[in-house]
Amino acid sequence: MNEENTPTVPLPERSATVREHAVLNENRAWAVAIAGWLVPGLGHALQRMWGRAVVVFVAVGLLVVAGTSLRGNVFTSNGNDAFDSLGYIADLGTGSFYFLARAMEGAGADVSHAGGDYGTRFLATAGVLNLLAALHAFEAARGRKA
Amino acid sequence: MNYTSLFQFTHFQAFLFFAAVISVAFGFLGRRQPKDRIKYILWCFLLFLVVGIGIAWAMYPFSK
Numbered sequence: 001m002n003e004e005n006t007p008t009v010p011l012p013e014r015s016a017t018v019r020e021h022a023v024l025n026e027n028r029a030w031a032v033a034i035a036g037w038l039v040p041g042l043g044h045a046l047q048r049m050w051g052r053a054v055v056v057f058v059a060v061g062l063l064v065v066a067g068t069s070l071r072g073n074v075f076t077s078n079g080n081d082a083f084d085s086l087g088y089i090a091d092l093g094t095g096s097f098y099f100l101a102r103a104m105e106g107a108g109a110d111v112s113h114a115g116g117d118y119g120t121r122f123l124a125t126a127g128v129l130n131l132l133a134a135l136h137a138f139e140a141a142r143g144r145k146a
Numbered sequence: 147m148n149y150t151s152l153f154q155f156t157h158f159q160a161f162l163f164f165a166a167v168i169s170v171a172f173g174f175l176g177r178r179q180p181k182d183r184i185k186y187i188l189w190c191f192l193l194f195l196v197v198g199i200g201i202a203w204a205m206y207p208f209s210k
Contacts, residue, residue, distance in 0.1 A: 051174060052174050052175060055170060055171055055174040055175075056171065056174075056175070059167050059168070059170060059171040062167055063167060065152060065153070066152075066153040066155075066163065069152040069153040070153055070154075070155070070160075114157060115154070115155065115160075118155065118160045118164075121164075122164065125164070125168065129168065129171055132175070133171070133175060136175050
């Protein structure tokens with residue numbers, strides 16, 4: 001065997017290093033995903049994907065502000081049925097923006113008009129969109145998608 | 147501040163707003179190159195319009 005092709009690090013040690021690197025990368029990907037969920041766009045910003053970070057932040061923010069100003073329903077954990085619980089999960093998808101929506105809905109929800117109903121959908125869509133963006137950031141951090 | 151006055155939409159304006167925001171987000175998340183993004187944003191926006199208006203017309207006979 002040619003000496004130049006001989007690995008400088010013994011094989012078992014090298015595979016251990018690769019495993020450690022993979023675990024670190026996996027932990028980093030989870031941290032990116034959680035950051036992206038908590039603050040819309042942060043998962044992409046941590047990976048220097050500035051355009052995506054700004055667009056996710058603005059899109060989720062616009063939907064939350066529009067949904068709240070149209071007096072959509074910001075669901076709480078005290079739901080009466082499965083739809084309320086699903087709505088709560090979707091709304092929680094916006095991360096920290098959920099608390100912004102709760103703070104903004106001073107007058108409460110009014111779904112007796114079409115605007116209020118649209119607002120409810122905007123808020124749920126903001127949450128699902130943010131979860132999708134966090135998943136995208138997670139996959140990008142794992143090197144599977146860019 | 148009265149947040150309820152920030153956004154006031156008609157049905158069609160709400161529909162356009164939703165389609166535009168989601169299309170831009172999909173375009174940036176789904177494509178990497180600027181040219182591809184613009185094409186994808188326009189394609190998504192067009193599909194939102196066609197499908198939304200199509201469903202509205204399909205439901206029209208049952209609205210009365």
